[in-house]
Amino acid sequence: QPEVVTLGECMAVLYPSEPIPLAQAGQLALDIAGAEANLSIGLSRLGHRVRFISRVGNDPFGQRIRSTLAAEGVQTDAIITDEQAPTGVFFREWLPDGLRRVFYYRRFSAASRLAPEHLHRELFEGARLVHLTGITPALSQSCAEAVAYAVELAQEAGALVVFDPNYRAPLWEPEQARAVLLPLLRRADIILMSHEDAAAVFGVEEVEEVRKVAETFRAQVTVLRRAEQGACAFVGSSCISVPAHPVAQVVDPVGAGDGFNAGFLAGWLRGYSLQEALQLGTRVGAAIVAELGDYAGFRGEETPGKSSIEDKERF
Numbered sequence: 001q002p003e004v005v006t007l008g009e010c011m012a013v014l015y016p017s018e019p020i021p022l023a024q025a026g027q028l029a030l031d032i033a034g035a036e037a038n039l040s041i042g043l044s045r046l047g048h049r050v051r052f053i054s055r056v057g058n059d060p061f062g063q064r065i066r067s068t069l070a071a072e073g074v075q076t077d078a079i080i081t082d083e084q085a086p087t088g089v090f091f092r093e094w095l096p097d098g099l100r101r102v103f104y105y106r107r108f109s110a111a112s113r114l115a116p117e118h119l120h121r122e123l124f125e126g127a128r129l130v131h132l133t134g135i136t137p138a139l140s141q142s143c144a145e146a147v148a149y150a151v152e153l154a155q156e157a158g159a160l161v162v163f164d165p166n167y168r169a170p171l172w173e174p175e176q177a178r179a180v181l182l183p184l185l186r187r188a189d190i191i192l193m194s195h196e197d198a199a200a201v202f203g204v205e206e207v208e209e210v211r212k213v214a215e216t217f218r219a220q221v222t223v224l225r226r227a228e229q230g231a232c233a234f235v236g237s238s239c240i241s242v243p244a245h246p247v248a249q250v251v252d253p254v255g256a257g258d259g260f261n262a263g264f265l266a267g268w269l270r271g272y273s274l275q276e277a278l279q280l281g282t283r284v285g286a287a288i289v290a291e292l293g294d295y296a297g298f299r300g301e302e303t304p305g306k307s308s309i310e311d312k313e314r315f
């Protein structure tokens with residue numbers, strides 16, 4: 001039985017390995033990416049059991065997603081093959097000035113056809129955490145319904161609902177996102193949010209302002225990821241902060257939030273204090289920004305060996 005269940009879209013991603021515009025790129029690297037899949041890989045590398053629920057096309061990208069996740073030890077038994085729709089694909093552009101752009105080819109993808117009928121009670125049995133993000137409800141009406149149903153199934157299974165609003169500007173406008181995400185945030189037990197999302201969706205920039213927004217939810221903890229400023233967790237009216245883990249050189253920040261979430265949730269599963277869980281989050285996030293790709297930088301064994309990450313004394 002999994003400790004964590006997550007659902008969402010995993011896609012094939014293509015990107016130039018050098019910071020050159022896509023219009024001029026000659027060669028592209030191929031990998032898989034998607035917030036929930038990144039989280040699954042991070043948690044699995046930390047030694048936790050995770051089930052990833054999704055749909056992929058009957059195509060080489062679907063096979064690649066399945067085999068990559070299976071090789072990572074993620075449970076792939078609830079990844080359905082859709083015979084009618086392709087796996088979503090996107091291109092990532094990384095310009096020399098640090099600007100990053102994404103170009104999605106994911107409309108009508110297999111994962112966008114995920115629906116409540118694909119979710120079953122047994123898939124959630126035994127889970128302690130059910131992780132959902134605000135990307136999925138932006139994909140289609142049936143995906144939005146699947147997310148709402150997953151919240152119900154999580155609650156029935158006695159799992160905590162973890163929600164990351166993960167606002168993606170190419171998918172929807174902030175107004176629409178806020179209207180759809182608010183009811184989900186209100187049902188979450190643990191909220192994990194980036195400072196960019198707090199600004200984009202709620203128009204709040206200062207930590208104190210975010211805390212006030214967090215107070216309006218019923219979550220037992222709201223975590224704010226603040227990139228190079230570290231992270232903090234709001235519990236009631238108190239706030240626990242940790243600094244960022246040092247990074248020699250930021251190569252690619254994409255995926256750092258998902259890595260942070262994996263570290264934080266691993267800490268939660270292990271019964272760490274909030275401060276220790278935040279520290280594990282920043283450590284995994286830092287490993288991810290040091291390399292190209294959404295999850296490559298974190299191998300689960302740095303500093304030195306998985307066991308040390310389990311050793312609270314080292315924090």
Ligand code: KDG
Nearest residue numbers: 033034035135168255258294
């Ligand atoms: O968090 C990283 C994700 O943004 C990336 O892997 C792609 O999930 C993705 C999305 O929908 O943009």
